[in-house]
Structure formats: structure tokens, C-alpha cells
Amino acid sequence: MQIFHKKEALIEFLQKEKNVPQTIGLVPTMGALHKGHLSLVENALQNNTLVVVSIFVNPTQFDNKSDLEKYPKSLENDLEKLKSLSDNLIIFAPSAEDIYDDNITSEAFDFDGLENEMEGKFRSGHFDGVGTIVKKLFSIVTPNNAYFGEKDFQQLQIIKKMVEKNQLPVNIVGCPISREENGLAMSSRNERLPKEVREKASFIYETILKAKEKFGTESAIDTVNWIEKQFSSNANFKLEYAEIANEKTLKPVKTKKDNEHYRLFVAVYANDIRLIDNVALN
Numbered sequence: 001m002q003i004f005h006k007k008e009a010l011i012e013f014l015q016k017e018k019n020v021p022q023t024i025g026l027v028p029t030m031g032a033l034h035k036g037h038l039s040l041v042e043n044a045l046q047n048n049t050l051v052v053v054s055i056f057v058n059p060t061q062f063d064n065k066s067d068l069e070k071y072p073k074s075l076e077n078d079l080e081k082l083k084s085l086s087d088n089l090i091i092f093a094p095s096a097e098d099i100y101d102d103n104i105t106s107e108a109f110d111f112d113g114l115e116n117e118m119e120g121k122f123r124s125g126h127f128d129g130v131g132t133i134v135k136k137l138f139s140i141v142t143p144n145n146a147y148f149g150e151k152d153f154q155q156l157q158i159i160k161k162m163v164e165k166n167q168l169p170v171n172i173v174g175c176p177i178s179r180e181e182n183g184l185a186m187s188s189r190n191e192r193l194p195k196e197v198r199e200k201a202s203f204i205y206e207t208i209l210k211a212k213e214k215f216g217t218e219s220a221i222d223t224v225n226w227i228e229k230q231f232s233s234n235a236n237f238k239l240e241y242a243e244i245a246n247e248k249t250l251k252p253v254k255t256k257k258d259n260e261h262y263r264l265f266v267a268v269y270a271n272d273i274r275l276i277d278n279v280a281l282n
């Protein structure tokens with residue numbers, strides 16, 4: 001397993017590797033790796049001859065400085081977990097100064113309105129930060145395939161849109177959500193949850209699964225109203241939003257149509273820790 005902290009060194013290494021016909025897979029992460037991340041890496045290992053895993057907590061996608069400061073960082077633990085999968089991984093763990101050339105600011109993007117829905121309403125500038133770092137990683141690694149989890153489904157759609165609009169030569173692979181035994185979507189933030197809250201968080205997944213059933217016979221508005229009522233009666237979790245949206249446009253559903261695919265999205269606070277989840281509805 002080779003570890004690079006400087007982008008120039010990684011670029012030089014990859015340019016030499018490209019003399020040999022092969023495919024490069026990229027798994028971008030912010031570290032604090034869990035089984036969900038590892039499943040992305042396993043997918044990449046199965047379908048590429050060379051896999052790069054980036055570990056970088058990107059400051060430009062945080063609209064809350066406190067959230068950035070509290071974000072878990074555990075490089076040594078991350079490396080141990082990755083080593084258990086393969087000794088042939090390439091790890092890129094740069095500093096913000098290195099990857100941003102001492103200019104830690106976001107590029108402005110137009111994602112055709114995808115950035116204005118759901119997360120975009122609550123996290124100012126978040127998707128500009130995401131687009132900026134992912135575009136930089138694509139430029140450095142020049143992957144054939146890049147792997148992203150569906151837990152951040154809006155982010156996945158936005159990255160696909162960025163690739164499409166900028167005509168970037170990379171295939172974006174969305175991977176299923178990995179869940180804890182109680183159904184809680186795996187997230188690095190889960191490590192900050194008190195044990196008793198983490199156990200009770202099964203309520204989130206149970207609620208969205210019941211809502212999925214309701215959506216089969218009831219309207220989107222009635223289904224969302226039911227979700228809001230469930231959370232209002234549970235003191236452990238504060239619902240920031242629940243939304244049923246078109247999977248492609250991310251626009252809220254007004255009237256169901258047979259030929260469209262819908263997804264339910266929620267953002268929830270457990271104490272001061274923000275959790276997101278989603279589920280396909282058809």
C-alpha cells in the first residue's frame with residue numbers, strides 16, 4: 001500500500017503507471033472509514049486494476065465551522081482498515097494547502113438547479129465545495145471510474161451532472177447504502193452519537209420504510225405529513241426536512257406519475273449531530 005501526501009508526487013506516480021494498460025478506480029472519502037466506505041473500495045477493487053482512495057476532510061463543503069472542527073479524523077485507523085482489504089491500494093491523504101494551492105475557496109458551479117433542493121436549502125455553498133474537491137481529485141487522479149455511496153444521493157446526482165456538463169471522461173458508479181444492524185445508515189458522524197441514541201436511531205429507518213408503504217396508496221403530501229407527525233412525537237430526534245422527490249430532477253413530487261422514479265429523503269438531528277438518509281420508493 002502506497003501513501004501520498006502531495007498531489008505532484010501522486011500525479012508523477014500515476015503517469016508512470018499509465019504506461020501499462022489498466023483502469024483506475026477512485027474512491028473519494030473524508031476518512032473515519034466504516035463498512036460503507038470499505039464496500040465502495042471493494043467494488044472498485046473488483047472492477048479496476050488500480051484503485052486510489054483519497055482521505056481528505058474538505059473544508060469548503062462545510063457551512064458550519066464547528067461541524068468541520070468536530071468531524072472525526074483517524075488516519076491511522078483508516079489505513080489499517082484499508083490494508084485489511086488489499087496491500088495494492090494507493091492512498092492520497094493531502095493537506096488542504098496542498099490540494100488547494102493555498103487558496104482554500106470553492107469554484108462556483110451551476111448544477112441545473114439540483115444544488116437548490118433539499119441539502120442546498122440548509123447548507124449554503126455545500127455543493128460548490130463538493131464540486132470543487134471532486135473536480136480537483138478527478139484532475140489529479142484521472143480515474144476511469146469513481147465510486148460514491150447512495151446515502152448522499154443528492155451529491156451523487158450532482159456529481160453526475162458536473163461530469164456531464166464538463167464532459168469529464170469518468171464513469172460515476174453509485175453504490176447501495178450500507179446500514180448498521182438496526183438500519184441506521186452508516187456514516188462517520190455515527191461515531192459521535194451516544195450509545196443509547198445510536199441504538200434508538202433505528203426509528204429513522206423504520207419510519208422511512210413505513211412511509212414507503214404509505215406512498216404506495218397515499219399522496220406525497222400525505223406521506224410527508226405522516227413522517228413529520230412521527231418525528232414530532234419522538235423527543236430523541238428533530239426532523240429538519242422530509243421530502244419526496246423525482247430521482248432525476250430532485251424536484252418535490254406534486255402528482256405521482258407512472259413513468260417516473262421517486263425517492264424519499266430525510267435529514268434529522270440527534271442532539272447536535274446531523275444525519276441523512278433516503279430510500280427509493282419505486
